[in-house]
Amino acid sequence: MNELNTDGAAVDPPSQPENNSVVQQSNPEAEVDTQLDAAQTHDTISEPPQTNELPVQRQPDEHQAEQARQGNSYDYIYALGQVDIVFPNEGIKRQFLSAAMELGVDEKAYYAVFTNLSQPIDSPSRNKYLYLAEQVDWVLSVKQVHSYVLNPAAPAELQALIEALQPPKNTLEPVYTCVIGHITSSHSALDLPEVVCQQVYHHTLSELHHTIQKISRAETNAIQDVIRELEVEPNPGRNDFDRAKNFIAFRYPDIYAQTHKMHAGSNSLPSASLVSITFSRFDALSDHRIVDITLTYKENTSTKHHYYFCRVDVSGLYPFINTEIQSFLPLQTI
Template sequence: MSFRFPDVGVEREFAQSIGRTDAAPRTDREALYETLTRSENRYLVRQLCFVFNVQGMETYILEPSDSHSYGLLAEEAIRSNPKTTDLDVVIGRRGPLSAPEACNGLTLPTVRLAQLYSFDRDELVHSIQRPDSVAEEGFEATAKEVLDRVLRMTDNTGAMPQHRAMNYLAVRYPVIYQQTFRKHADNASLTSIEVQRSDVSENRTVMDAIFTYMDRATFLTTKYGVRADVHNMFPFVVSPLSPV
């Protein structure tokens, strides 16, 4: 996530705000963070254009829904010590393209922000509940591998039902990590993750996520599926992970 100044006037006002702050010996990023997270500078935060990036590409312009959202965006879009493993999860409603003047010429689909979760990759992996009597190091290695596969899904901008389902499961459904660890312990590999529309629902958007594992010795495959409803803004599990 990042931000832009909508025009040169806002940019100069921001520079003056930093000048009124004793920023030594902070880095530029730390000075930026401290300035925009100060309550007296909230008026500046309301002028900024917040951009959500997917796999390094500018994808959406975020529109805060209330005053609290501005504070969240100021803290998470800037980050005093950013890392390449930083992750952001945005929940909201997709809107029309932004006007060019709203973001200094940048035109992207808008998202009306309802909730924002920010963390880094290791923090998310460490928070996943691991099975009893399982070594933390081994389980986290599996969790990182599964998470990385989800993050590398082609064109996953969160706009399609299959992407929304998989993103939700990756962040809120630890069972997929636990099951993959068990399969690794049984000498099996996770060979594919497929998400498709479920046949059981006509009136709602329900997706089936299918995890295929292959035994490393016999090459026999087994499949496990979990069903998630993504019809509304907040997804939920309809049927837990089980053999299919």
Template sequence: MNEQNETIERPMEQSTKANDLRSTAPLPEARTTASIAPQSGGGTCGCGCAASSPSNGTSTVSYVYAIGRVEARFPNLSAEKEFAQATGRTETAGKTDQQTFHAVLSKRENRYLVRQLCWVLTIQGMDTYLLTARDPADVDLLVEAIRPAPTPNDIDVVIGLRGPIASPEMCNGLMVPIVAFDQIYSFDRDALVKAIPRPEKTTAAQFAPAAEELFNRIIQMTDNAGATDEHRALNYLAMRYPAIYAKAAEEFGQASSLTGVEVRLSPLSGTRNIVDVIFSYTNRNTDFTEKFSVRCDMTEEFPFLVTKLSPYYDR
């Protein structure tokens, strides 16, 4: 089927059709050129998790597609003191503590400090994963996640492989799962909303609140750590598929409320792991509920669309 095999690579704001199957990096300024280590039978991801093929029946790989905030922490006193010495060699007059922290890490000669720090992904304020790069060149993605002037709307999306629980020595006693990441996108909510193509008949004043409400609904779902197929699918769609936002704005404009977001295993699942993501909208005047679904393939690390958003009927 042509839709399933279509290459997904253009920026969101370049899409001219809200229901187009093509999906991309969430923002034009997000880095999309990180080297990705191929997964093959018998290899490892560098974090203690096997990288065998998911289709051979023996895979122990657990994929992560998580939305949260990346934080840098000192694993021990030695690293903290070394950072303080590097700070003394950096021009920091007039800078805040956060700007100073960013300035020190951004210097090429201080890249060794980036590798010494421990990097934590927090989700809804909870320490959730300890991050490590599968490709050492990708440590720059960690630095980009540290903003000189952070805001509550900052978002980091981490895509990678989940490994074992970290030992207490790795990050000053923090024991959470290790994620070997292949990609990190760092941006803020306002930039995300502006990057989503707005339907022609919807004003900016109508579209922005609709997009923000749907995004918040997805990331605030209970225990969404981006590790299950259900949550990976929701996070993937929130970042990469503008049609769900266009539909939300359209339904809100017709006096309907978003009353449900559900993920079900698709009847098409067999050798591939395919799920249906179902959005329910109920008219505030008539109580009539309409459902729309989009189908995603979650078999490997990078999800992709199988069918576009279309009406869904319970069987």
């Protein structure tokens, strides 16, 4: 399993949000203050003059910006699912079954055949059946539904897909594969979107937990809270929120470290538990597609809440952190 990293391969530099679009402001260890009672004032409003002209119909600026973003970008995916093999024709299927019989393995032992496990790793015959891996259709299934046909961009991605087929040792846990790429067309035979895979990595949930714990040094409860509130599960990873969610779940350990810190508490900050993670679009008029992620923690001994946020730029193929996780005080309506 690949280890977590936080950089990604940024396609564009992070955008600078405009002052008039900021809805949150930083404030360390912020707590929500009680709203102040405000005296209501009543202004006298004069009736507008009558006119026979029809009002001008205007499209909201936010909707216009969204249309522009969608029209000027590739159809990127950051998907989570399970890899399946589909034979494109009977000839390839018979070739595979013959190889499996020769190796004495099950007819669905794709990893054993593609890697020719009967030969030592340094043997020239190790790649004897690699041509079969190049000929089959690689399909990513999301919740047991075929969702994408995967087209490896390079031999490294093909090898990563083959590795995802290896049964995990000493466990019956499913292996989940994360695919980063872009949709190019529709596969004519399977009637599925075809994706050029630029990066592939895989894990079981236990492996994910171990890697997160190793890098972030977060305790099990903190890791489980984040995964629960993120609702980490197989998804097509095609919309901005899913792409941002998958990125921070697998490639941003700071979110686990912060939750661990809140769990532990300190002399100045009581212990608090994560109660929600929400997603919203930040700066609708920006050329960049930036997702604002808000984490809400509740103190374990009181009703006080603490708020943190981070921002993920999902404009390009590889999402990246636009704003590191930090505390803020929500603006109150007076």
